[in-house]
Every structure is written in C-alpha cells, then in structure tokens.
Amino acid sequence: MQHTRPHLPASALAAIIDAAQLSELLRPWLPDAGERAFVVRIISEEGPTHHRCASYALLRLLATIAARTGALPPTSQGLPVAMRLPPHLAGGSPPTFPLALDPEALAAVSGGEAAQSAALADALCDGPAHHVLANVAMANLAAGILRALERR
Amino acid sequence: MILPPGLSHAFRAAAGELGYAAAAWIFARDVHAEAGDAGVGALRDQLGREYPVLDAVCVSWLAGIRAPVRESAACIAALAGCRRLTIVGLESDALDALLPAMSGLDAAILTYAPLPADWDRVLANFDGALSAIDLDAVLARAGSDSALLCFVYGGDDGLFAPPAWLRLDGPDVRAAFRARIAWNVLPTPFAVYPRWLAEVVPTSFTTVVA
Numbered sequence: 001m002q003h004t005r006p007h008l009p010a011s012a013l014a015a016i017i018d019a020a021q022l023s024e025l026l027r028p029w030l031p032d033a034g035e036r037a038f039v040v041r042i043i044s045e046e047g048p049t050h051h052r053c054a055s056y057a058l059l060r061l062l063a064t065i066a067a068r069t070g071a072l073p074p075t076s077q078g079l080p081v082a083m084r085l086p087p088h089l090a091g092g093s094p095p096t097f098p099l100a101l102d103p104e105a106l107a108a109v110s111g112g113e114a115a116q117s118a119a120l121a122d123a124l125c126d127g128p129a130h131h132v133l134a135n136v137a138m139a140n141l142a143a144g145i146l147r148a149l150e151r152r
Numbered sequence: 153m154i155l156p157p158g159l160s161h162a163f164r165a166a167a168g169e170l171g172y173a174a175a176a177w178i179f180a181r182d183v184h185a186e187a188g189d190a191g192v193g194a195l196r197d198q199l200g201r202e203y204p205v206l207d208a209v210c211v212s213w214l215a216g217i218r219a220p221v222r223e224s225a226a227c228i229a230a231l232a233g234c235r236r237l238t239i240v241g242l243e244s245d246a247l248d249a250l251l252p253a254m255s256g257l258d259a260a261i262l263t264y265a266p267l268p269a270d271w272d273r274v275l276a277n278f279d280g281a282l283s284a285i286d287l288d289a290v291l292a293r294a295g296s297d298s299a300l301l302c303f304v305y306g307g308d309d310g311l312f313a314p315p316a317w318l319r320l321d322g323p324d325v326r327a328a329f330r331a332r333i334a335w336n337v338l339p340t341p342f343a344v345y346p347r348w349l350a351e352v353v354p355t356s357f358t359t360v361v362a
Contacts, residue, residue: 034233038296038330041358046323083328085291095295095328129327 013053017044022056025063026099028073029140035098039133042097047130055134062141071144072151074102081125081136097133101125105139108146153187153194160199163206168267169274171243171303172205173337177220179206180213189214204346205305208338220337224249226361227301230333231257234299238262238290238329241303241314242269243337244277251281260285260293264316266348287319294328302357304334305349307341311360312349321356336362 022040030036043055065071078100085094101121110116124135159179166175183191192210200207227250231237237254239247239261251259263271264287271284285293300320306312311334326332334357354360 032233034330035296037358042327046327083294085294085328086324088288089292095298098296128323130323 010049013049016053017056019044021060021063025059025066025141026137028144029078029100029137030098032098039097039099039137042129043134043137047128051134052130055130055138059134059137059141062138062145066141066145066148069145069148071141072147073144074104074140075147076103078102078140079106079121081132083129084126097129097136099133099136099140101136102140102143104147105143108143153190155183155191155194155198159195160202163199163203164267167203167206168265168269169242169244171241171246171337172203173209173220173303173305174244174246176203176206176209177245180209181218184213201344202347204342204344204349205338207344208305208340208342211343212338212340220245222246222249222337223362224253227333227335228253230331230359230361231299231301234297234330236293236295236298237301238285238293238298239282239301239303240316240320241265242274243303243335244274246303246335246337247278247282251278258293259283262287262290262316264319266315287316290320291325291328294325296330298329299331299333300325300329301333301335304336304352304360305338305342306336306346307339309341310346310351311336311354312342312346313352313356315348315350317352317356318350321352331359332357334360336360 019040022044023036026036026039030039044052080096080100082094082096101124106117106120109120124139125132163175163179166178179195180192183195192213196207196210200210222245231254236258239259242261259281260283263284275282275284302313302317304311304313339362
C-alpha cells in the first residue's frame with residue numbers, strides 16, 4: 001500500500017485565507033461592503049477547511065491573471081443565484097445571493113447553446129453555498145479575463 | 153427574609169413575556185422598593201439558581217446599578233442594509249429601543265422558547281412592529297438583505313444564548329443570512345450555573361454588540 005504524506009493541520013490551511021484579499025477581488029461585482037462581506041464570509045468560513053483554502057487559492061490565481069490582462073467588467077446583467085431552501089419552503093421566488101453569475105462565462109463553454117448554458121448554470125449554482133459562490137466568483141473572473149483577451 | 157412563594161411563578165410568567173433581563177430589572181426594582189437591599193439579596197438567594205439572569209441582575213443592583221444600559225446604536229449600525237430581521241430570544245426593553253428606530257424593517261421573533269408565553273399579548277406590546285414565526289419558517293426569511301439577531305448574556309468568561317440559537321447555527325442557516333448579530337444585554341459574568349441558556353462562541357456571530 002502506498003503511503004501518503006500526513007496532512008497539514010487544518011489551522012495551517014485556514015491561516016492562509018486572507019478575507020481582505022477575497023473582498024478586494026470581489027469588489028467589481030459587489031460594490032456594497034455589506035453584500036461583499038456576506039459572500040466573503042460564506043466562501044472563507046463555511047465548508048471544509050481544505051475546500052475553503054482551495055477556493056481561496058483558485059480565486060487569487062484568477063484574480064492575479066485578471067489583473068495582468070486587465071479583465072473587463074461584465075456587459076450584461078448577471079444571472080441570479082438562488083439560495084437553496086428546504087423542500088417545505090420551495091416554490092415561489094427564492095431569495096438570491098448578492099453575487100450573480102456572468103452569462104458570458106456560460107457562453108464561452110456552451111458556444112451559446114441555450115440548453116448547455118442552462119445545464120452549466122444549474123451545475124455551477126448547485127450544492128453548498130460556499131461551493132456555489134466560489135464557483136460563481138471563479139466563473140465571473142474567467143469571463144472578465146476572456147473579454148480582455150478577446151479585445152487584444 | 154422569606155419572599156412570597158408565588159414570586160417564582162410570577163417571575164417565570166414575566167420572563168416569558170418580557171425577557172429574562174427585562175423582567176429581572178423590574179423584579180429587582182420592585183423588591184427593592186418593598187424590602188431594600190435585603191430583599192434583593194433574598195430574591196437572588198431564593199430564585200437566583202433557577203433564573204441565572206435574575207441572579208446576575210441582582211448582583212448588578214446590589215453593586216449600585218439601577219437600570220440596564222440599552223445602547224441600540226451599535227445594533228442599528230450592524231443592521232445596515234438589512235430589510236428583514238429575525239429575532240431569537242426576547243428582551244422587550246431592548247426591542248423597545250430598537251424597533252422604533254428601524255422603520256420599514258420587517259421584524260419577526262422566534263416563538264421557540266423555553267418559557268411559555270402568550271405571544272398575542274407579547275406582540276401587542278410592539279404595536280404591529282413585530283410578528284411571530286416558528287422554527288420551521290426561519291429559512292423562509294432568508295436573503296442577502298436578511299439578518300438574525302440573538303439576545304445573549306454573559307461576561308468575559310462566556311457568552312450564553314437561548315437554546316433556539318443552537319438550532320440556527322448550522323451551515324444551512326449561516327449561509328442564508330447576511331448578518332448574524334448578538335446583542336449582549338447583560339455583559340456581566342454569571343455567578344451561578346447559567347441554566348436554560350446555551351454557551352456559544354463569539355464566532356457564532358458576524359457581530360457582537362453590547
């Protein structure tokens with residue numbers, strides 16, 4: 001049986017997460033400080049430590065690329081990201097998170113095909129809230145980078 | 153000094169419909185008016201172990217503090233951007249300070265509580281500014297402009313909340329509310345076991361105000 005390296009303590013992973021950096025990279029999508037703090041809290045404080053740390057790493061990586069390419073803001077309104085409520089409260093219009101999904105991120109993968117875009121949106125926006133919001137933030141950053149590259 | 157045997161039942165009823173701390177200040181004041189410091193000492197001795205918030209208020213009273221400090225400004229600031237508020241625990245004088253300053257706020261209080269209360273009578277005290285909800289309806293009030301407010305008690309040695317807060321401290325609820333505010337209405341340490349309350353960590357909240 002192959003031995004693997006022992007895991008680092010969870011505190012070592014958690015210590016890496018800098019909420020101020022997350023807040024800064026989300027600012028273009030969430031100018032309101034209260035809304036930004038809400039989303040940052042979910043991404044950085046909810047879910048397993050390794051997932052929080054991984055989301056942080058990927059978001060910082062994308063933000064670094066975005067800064068170097070001069071990522072462009074979205075040109076269309078984002079798709080609302082619904083909160084997942086328990087079944088007895090389903091129906092009607094569910095409340096949404098303040099962070100919306102950039103539809104150009106979907107189009108970049110689906111080629112604009114509606115059914116594929118809907119499936120991608122459904123997948124990106126499903127699961128635990130920390131997962132969903134990290135997905136959406138990454139997709140938004142990637143869409144901004146693509147816009148910048150296409151302008152070149 | 154032996155206090156009237158019905159006092160425990162009277163306090164229980166008052167605490168259920170006004171809140172532990174709000175009722176405790178009234179009882180300390182009225183007992184003091186009738187029997188002075190000795191009466192407040194007897195109130196503490198005879199009911200304090202059953203009602204730890206009453207015990208702590210009596211300690212404050214005997215130290216010369218005659219009324220709670222109710223500074224709602226910090227709580228109002230913590231609610232910036234919120235249009236819907238769900239309240240855990242009841243402290244009527246704190247709500248009397250908060251709700252009139254938050255016009256337009258959709259405020260509801262959780263009726264899941266350890267002490268019995270006539271909620272119609274409780275709500276009537278707030279003249280339409282407060283409604284009641286049960287535990288299974290809390291998530292129906294979720295949203296990025298929604299907040300939870302919990303009344304807590306305790307000093308540096310620990311923070312104590314109504315047990316209902318434990319039912320709302322899961323990842324499903326944490327991620328569905330913009331803010332989770334604790335308002336410490338009695339920031340003094342308990343001298344007796346804090347019966348009927350649950351110890352919570354400050355990180356259970358996004359903001360702790362006192």
